[in-house]
Amino acid sequence: MLQLPDSPLCMKTSVSVDESYKLCQQLTAKYSKSFYLGTLLMSPAKRRAIWAIYAWCRRTDELVDGPAAAMTTPETLDLWQQQLESIFAGNPVDDFDAALADTIKKFPMDIQPFEDMIEGQRMDLYRSRYQTFDELYLYCYRVAATVGLMSTAVMGIDISMNTAPWNKNKPPYNPIQEAVALGIANQLTNILRDVGEDARRGRIYLPLEDLERFNYTEEDLFKGVIDQRWRELMRFQIKRARQFYVQAQKGIHYLSTDARFPVWAALIHYSRILAKIERNDYDVFSQRAYVPQWQKLRSLPIAWIRAQVL
Numbered sequence: 001m002l003q004l005p006d007s008p009l010c011m012k013t014s015v016s017v018d019e020s021y022k023l024c025q026q027l028t029a030k031y032s033k034s035f036y037l038g039t040l041l042m043s044p045a046k047r048r049a050i051w052a053i054y055a056w057c058r059r060t061d062e063l064v065d066g067p068a069a070a071m072t073t074p075e076t077l078d079l080w081q082q083q084l085e086s087i088f089a090g091n092p093v094d095d096f097d098a099a100l101a102d103t104i105k106k107f108p109m110d111i112q113p114f115e116d117m118i119e120g121q122r123m124d125l126y127r128s129r130y131q132t133f134d135e136l137y138l139y140c141y142r143v144a145a146t147v148g149l150m151s152t153a154v155m156g157i158d159i160s161m162n163t164a165p166w167n168k169n170k171p172p173y174n175p176i177q178e179a180v181a182l183g184i185a186n187q188l189t190n191i192l193r194d195v196g197e198d199a200r201r202g203r204i205y206l207p208l209e210d211l212e213r214f215n216y217t218e219e220d221l222f223k224g225v226i227d228q229r230w231r232e233l234m235r236f237q238i239k240r241a242r243q244f245y246v247q248a249q250k251g252i253h254y255l256s257t258d259a260r261f262p263v264w265a266a267l268i269h270y271s272r273i274l275a276k277i278e279r280n281d282y283d284v285f286s287q288r289a290y291v292p293q294w295q296k297l298r299s300l301p302i303a304w305i306r307a308q309v310l
């Protein structure tokens with residue numbers, strides 16, 4: 001279980017910045033093997049920054065999704081927000097924060113996506129249904145697109161992609177919409193993969209308006225009914241997620257050269273989960289759409305080629 005301070009603002013970091021990065025690295029490697037491998041393809045400075053961001057996001061998520069989540073109240077998130085402000089003011093509170101405070105100094109970024117992510121976790125505290133796709137989009141924006149914005153600030157953009165002679169006076173194109181789209185696509189994929197697991201916790205992330213459109217009820221979902229209505233509903237959801245992947249792809253060549261390969265690798269890997277759901281005939285109730293390690297490895301050369309030519 002992750003260590004979260006009881007009374008965060010009273011604590012002080014007891015480790016050096018390097019040790020703090022090490023803690024963030026270990027946490028990243030422990031919780032997300034493939035994400036961690038992706039960061040190894042980046043320059044040392046950027047990869048450390050991504051570990052610091054990942055550690056903060058994971059700890060935020062853990063507050064409402066982890067083993068101690070039953071103890072989390074809105075006040076816990078208020079304290080977490082204050083701790084965030086303290087990090088941004090250059091006063092790290094606990095041992096993981098020192099790395100993030102250093103990252104913010106080296107890669108200037110806005111506090112807004114971090115605050116938005118806390119708001120997203122707050123939604124998980126009081127909501128277990130989303131009526132419309134717009135409502136779900138807001139949730140996905142807060143818990144996942146924010147990660148895209150934070151990471152893009154670290155990965156940086158490639159000025160040479162942006163400076164045709166006739167564009168010299170224009171600011172370089174920053175692929176913010178595309179970064180947001182990848183976060184949304186990833187989160188929608190996650191939601192589709194985890195329908196069964198979420199239902200067992202009484203949660204439905206699929207918009208209820210979509211259930212209604214395909215004449216599929218909440219009760220059907222809790223029973224795990226797989227029929228023509230369900231398959232049509234899932235086809236619709238998968239198509240929507242893929243549209244966000246397509247939008248995201250268009251932004252990758254604006255990123256700095258060393259970031260393109262890991263981002264392509266992550267995009268290909270995550271979108272494969274959708275194909276896996278199709279291959280499982282849309283059964284997301286009794287099996288988890290899982291992409292085996294050898295398939296992840298197989299997509300690396302494809303990702304590499306795309307990063308060079310697209």
Ligand SMILES: CC(C)=CCC/C(C)=C/CC/C(C)=C/CC/C(C)=C/COP(=O)(O)OP(=O)(O)O
Binds near residue numbers: 144145190
């Ligand atoms: C495309 C452009 C221009 C930039 C890229 C910007 C990036 C990196 C976007 C990706 C953002 C991202 C990683 C969002 C997180 C989404 C998500 C659903 C994470 C799931 O995390 P885990 O819960 O650890 O997943 P697993 O359960 O699959 O391990």
